[in-house]
Amino acid sequence: MSVCIPFTCRGNRSIWRNNQRELSTANRIYQKESSVLQTMAPILLNATGTDHSDYIEQEEVHVKNPHLDSMEEDILYHLDLGTKTHNLPAMFGDIKFVCVGGSANRMKSFAQFIHQELGLSGDMAGIRDICAGTDRYSMYKVGPVLSISHGMGVPSMSIMLHELIKLLHHARCRDVILFRIGTSGGVGLAPGTVVITNQAVDSFLQPQFEQVVLGKVIVRSTELDKGLAEELLSCSTEIPNLPAVIGNTMCTHDFYEGQGRLDGALCSFSTEDKLEYLHKAYDVGVRNIEMESTVFAAMCHTCGLKAAVICVTLLNRFEGDQINTPHEVMLEYQQRPQFLVSRLIRKRLGLIQ
Amino acid sequence: MSVCIPFTCRGNRSIWRNNQRELSTANRIYQKESSVLQTMAPILLNATGTDHSDYIEQEEVHVKNPHLDSMEEDILYHLDLGTKTHNLPAMFGDIKFVCVGGSANRMKSFAQFIHQELGLSGDMAGIRDICAGTDRYSMYKVGPVLSISHGMGVPSMSIMLHELIKLLHHARCRDVILFRIGTSGGVGLAPGTVVITNQAVDSFLQPQFEQVVLGKVIVRSTELDKGLAEELLSCSTEIPNLPAVIGNTMCTHDFYEGQGRLDGALCSFSTEDKLEYLHKAYDVGVRNIEMESTVFAAMCHTCGLKAAVICVTLLNRFEGDQINTPHEVMLEYQQRPQFLVSRLIRKRLGLIQ
Numbered sequence: 240m241s242v243c244i245p246f247t248c249r250g251n252r253s254i255w256r257n258n259q260r261e262l263s264t265a266n267r268i269y270q271k272e273s274s275v276l277q278t279m280a281p282i283l284l285n286a287t288g289t290d291h292s293d294y295i296e297q298e299e300v301h302v303k304n305p306h307l308d309s310m311e312e313d314i315l316y317h318l319d320l321g322t323k324t325h326n327l328p329a330m331f332g333d334i335k336f337v338c339v340g341g342s343a344n345r346m347k348s349f350a351q352f353i354h355q356e357l358g359l360s361g362d363m364a365g366i367r368d369i370c371a372g373t374d375r376y377s378m379y380k381v382g383p384v385l386s387i388s389h390g391m392g393v394p395s396m397s398i399m400l401h402e403l404i405k406l407l408h409h410a411r412c413r414d415v416i417l418f419r420i421g422t423s424g425g426v427g428l429a430p431g432t433v434v435i436t437n438q439a440v441d442s443f444l445q446p447q448f449e450q451v452v453l454g455k456v457i458v459r460s461t462e463l464d465k466g467l468a469e470e471l472l473s474c475s476t477e478i479p480n481l482p483a484v485i486g487n488t489m490c491t492h493d494f495y496e497g498q499g500r501l502d503g504a505l506c507s508f509s510t511e512d513k514l515e516y517l518h519k520a521y522d523v524g525v526r527n528i529e530m531e532s533t534v535f536a537a538m539c540h541t542c543g544l545k546a547a548v549i550c551v552t553l554l555n556r557f558e559g560d561q562i563n564t565p566h567e568v569m570l571e572y573q574q575r576p577q578f579l580v581s582r583l584i585r586k587r588l589g590l591i592q
Numbered sequence: 593m594s595v596c597i598p599f600t601c602r603g604n605r606s607i608w609r610n611n612q613r614e615l616s617t618a619n620r621i622y623q624k625e626s627s628v629l630q631t632m633a634p635i636l637l638n639a640t641g642t643d644h645s646d647y648i649e650q651e652e653v654h655v656k657n658p659h660l661d662s663m664e665e666d667i668l669y670h671l672d673l674g675t676k677t678h679n680l681p682a683m684f685g686d687i688k689f690v691c692v693g694g695s696a697n698r699m700k701s702f703a704q705f706i707h708q709e710l711g712l713s714g715d716m717a718g719i720r721d722i723c724a725g726t727d728r729y730s731m732y733k734v735g736p737v738l739s740i741s742h743g744m745g746v747p748s749m750s751i752m753l754h755e756l757i758k759l760l761h762h763a764r765c766r767d768v769i770l771f772r773i774g775t776s777g778g779v780g781l782a783p784g785t786v787v788i789t790n791q792a793v794d795s796f797l798q799p800q801f802e803q804v805v806l807g808k809v810i811v812r813s814t815e816l817d818k819g820l821a822e823e824l825l826s827c828s829t830e831i832p833n834l835p836a837v838i839g840n841t842m843c844t845h846d847f848y849e850g851q852g853r854l855d856g857a858l859c860s861f862s863t864e865d866k867l868e869y870l871h872k873a874y875d876v877g878v879r880n881i882e883m884e885s886t887v888f889a890a891m892c893h894t895c896g897l898k899a900a901v902i903c904v905t906l907l908n909r910f911e912g913d914q915i916n917t918p919h920e921v922m923l924e925y926q927q928r929p930q931f932l933v934s935r936l937i938r939k940r941l942g943l944i945q
Contacts, residue, residue: 304859313855316915317744317847344727374697375744391670391728392747394883398847404857442804451795452849453861453869492845494670494751496805502666504757505894506657508806516806530747541858562669 298414300407301543313409315402319372322409330369331410335383336584337403337417339396341531343377343388349420349577350379350386356581357382357590384584389419389531393492396531400538416467416587417539417546420576423488423529424498425552426521430564431572433483433579435471436463436548437524439532442491444523448537461536464545471547474582481575486526488548490533498528500560517556527552549576651767653760654896666762668755672725675762683722684763688736689937690756690770692749694884696730696741702773702930703732703739709934710735710943737937742884746845749884753891769820769940770892770899773929776841776882777851778905779874783917784925786836786932788824789816789901790877792885795844797876801890814889817898824900827935834928839879841901843886851881853913870909880905902929 307313314321338353340346351363359382369378376399379386389399407415425432438446439461448459468485475483495503499513520528532548539546551572553562564572585591660666667674691706693699704716712735722731729752732739742752760768778785791799792814801812821838828836848856852866873881885901892899904925906915917925938944 302857304854304856306854306859310855310914312914312916314914314916342727374695390743390745390748391751392743392745394745394845394847394850395743395748397845397850398744401848401856401858408857443807450846450849451844453852453865454796454872457849491804492747492750493803494747495754496803496810497747497750499806501657501659502663503657503754504655504761505754505891506659512806519807538858561663561665561667563665563667 298543300404300412300415302405302408303541307405307408313405315406317373317375317398318370318378318402318406320370320402320406327406327410331380331385331406332412333383334380334385334407334410334412335414335416336580336587337385337387337407337415338420338580339387339389339399339403339417339535340420341389341391341422345573346377346386346388347379350381350384352574352577353384353386353581353584354381356585357384357588383588392530393490393534397534397538400535404538404542404544415544417535417544418580419531419535419546419548419550420580421529421531421548421550422553422573423527423550424554424556425527426489426517426525426556428484428526428552428555429482430552430554431482431568431575432526433475433481433549433551433575434488434527435468435475435483435485435579436488436532436536436550437465437468437485438487439463439536439548440487440489440523440525441533442489442497444489444520444525446487448533450534450537459537460540461533462540463536463547467545467547471549471579471583474586475579478578478582481578483575483579484526487524488532488550489520489525489528491528491530494530498556502560514557528556549579551575653757653765653768655758655761656894660758660761666758668759670726670728670751671723671731671755671759673723673755673759680759680763684733684738684759685765686736687733687738687760687763687765688767688769689933689940690738690740690760690768691773691933692740692742692752692756692770692888693773694742694744694775698926699730699739699741700732703734703737705927705930706737706739706934706937707734709938710737710941736941744847745883746843746887750887750891753888757891757895757897768897770888770897771933772884772888772899772901772903773933774882774884774901774903775906775926776880776903777907777909778880779842779870779878779909781837781879781905781908782835783905783907784835784921784928785879786828786834786902786904786928787841787880788821788828788836788838788932789841789885789889789903790818790821790838791840792816792889792901793840793842793876793878794886795842795850797842797873797878799840801886803887803890812890813893814886815893816889816900820898820900824902824932824936827939828932831931831935834931836928836932837879840877841885841903842873842878842881844881844883847883851909855913867910881909902932904928 312321312323338349350366354363366379370376377388389396440446446461448461450457472483472485475481491497496505499516501513527550529550553564553572665674665676691702703719707716719732722733723729730741742749793799799814801814803810825836825838828834844850849858852869854866880903882903906917906925
């Protein structure tokens with residue numbers, strides 16, 4: 240197997256360290272010859288030096304499902320991928336950073352942006368949607384970075400995450416970090432501020448995610464990696480015009496009534512009721528509201544994946560409900576979480592100090 | 593304004609009866625000249641005869657939000673439409689049937705199919721996505737039929753419905769019927785069976801939808817129109833190779849653990865536990881499981897809209913969890929709810945007996 244080194248890995252903080260032996264082992268689990276054209280060859284670093292097998296053992300992606308081992312084939316239905324039809328270790332084995340966001344177009348733009356940022360060779364326009372066989376999600380691979388859309392709301396995020404985590408497991412990925420980069424409503428912040436989530440809280444302002452399993456409610460922690468959040472905040476200070484704060488993020492299951500908006504098809508409360516709710520949220524540290532962070536935090540935490548949530552605020556909810564920011568301003572805002580995550584990735588890869 | 597009559601409306605059951613006077617009234621609420629090209633001219637029937645103003649009054653689309661009247665502009669953000677930028681009555685005033693489904697591709701196919709079924713003139717390939725400015729949802733208008741995608745899960749459906757119901761309200765639509773046409777997991781049914789929903793029940797098998805509003809749980813009825821369900825079942829008997837039943841539909845917030853699947857990234861229960869849950873559901877009349885029906889039923893019911901849920905089953909959950917039906921079989925299955933709804937629409941329009 241050939242080793243391609245698209246750029247030099249510098250610095251002690253790089254965690255992108257696959258070597259040929261590891262990938263070869265990973266490939267042995269792939270039993271059947273794939274008939275599918277591999278859309279992108281894995282990009283490997285020729286990691287010399289330290290043997291870090293113990294470290295790798297700890298950082299493997301964990302699925303928490305004893306039934307998976309006994310399955311002959313695993314069809315990742317909503318991603319249009321499978322263990323028998325695709326060589327997942329070869330296609331995805333070198334993934335170190337996964338960035339997820341609601342909009343398919345935005346995640347395509349992010350893939351093109353990160354391609355440029357990492358200084359990779361090849362035509363940016365040639366980056367193909369790996370999930371083109373389905374319109375449920377879009378997925379792009381750029382070197383060690385995977386960019387995937389998740390649609391809107393907890394259930395849509397949850398389906399994607401189940402299949403993504405199984406994908407990372409089947410592909411024998413190690414040391415993977417996940418980022419949700421999205422948009423949100425701000426609480427007491429100037430529009431355009433980026434919120435790096437400290438705690439994801441639910442509509443009752445509790446730092447937990449409730450999941451119904453076989454008719455019973457299971458509660459999961461929504462703890463995120465505090466070190467990663469601090470690292471992102473530090474990166475933000477190095478980028479001009481990128482106001483960022485660490486704050487709590489409220490995750491709701493509805494955009495209108497669920498977020499106290501007065502402009503839905505249904506609304507049974509007053510402006511005063513709305514503001515009382517938002518102030519209560521503000522008082523427990525909530526600085527933005529979106530619709531996916533709790534399940535993202537909970538599933539990553541349960542599976543031992545380091546994760547961060549970085550959302551830009553499109554409006555200040557103390558001042559209104561409608562999103563009427565001009566289109567070009569909105570586009571600039573939406574790039575801010577991308578700039579931040581790109582900077583962290585490049586630092587971690589040793590591309591910048 | 594010109595009146596075009598693309599096909600003859602026959603029979604007593606037709607409810608598609610806008611006249612010029614009504615549309616002219618509706619247009620008066622549009623205060624600002626639209627700069628946007630209207631993608632499709634409304635199709636009107638020259639309804640002569642009975643004055644049915646009382647009937648119309650009862651059948652108007654009701655938003656339940658007193659705040660809306662005082663808003664100068666309403667931006668339907670996720671549909672990329674607005675009351676100041678678009679002439680909603682002119683664009684949508686003649687809508688009588690709204691069909692919603694998860695996948696954008698499928699709802700485009702449905703629009704092309706219904707164009708053919710209604711015998712409309714014009715190029716089918718020219719049917720344009722009205723929401724092309726955003727990738728959140730796709731929307732197509734074909735005569736009196738609107739076809740919209742809603743993504744996966746209750747929150748994604750809920751955002752679309754809030755904005756759709758406001759759209760129908762702003763456009764002064766009357767006598768509108770909504771159909772959800774989708775896919776689902778079957779419970780004790782042969783794959784390919786179409787389930788017309790009697791009651792939408794939640795994960796606890798209750799016929800209700802819980803919505804958190806300002807941190808408090810509000811419970812809404814998920815009652816659907818029983819007459820409409822019977823009418824659909826009757827239509828199914830007239831179509832060859834279209835097995836259909838009326839049954840209850842369970843709506844969950846997760847595809848894997850939430851539906852008792854053993855093949856997610858997380859699973860903490862046994863095959864026996866799973867089957868016990870599914871049998872319990874079967875015993876209260878559940879025949880299929882999907883992820884949007886409760887909020888669809890609840891919001892339509894609250895806003896006085898007649899609605900039906902028609903989903904084909906892709907597998908029998910008593911026999912497995914993975915969806916491994918061949919692609920071409922799956923495509924045929926997915927057309928079944930479309931055939932059924934098309935037949936009902938054509939009957940209601942008097943195109944067939």
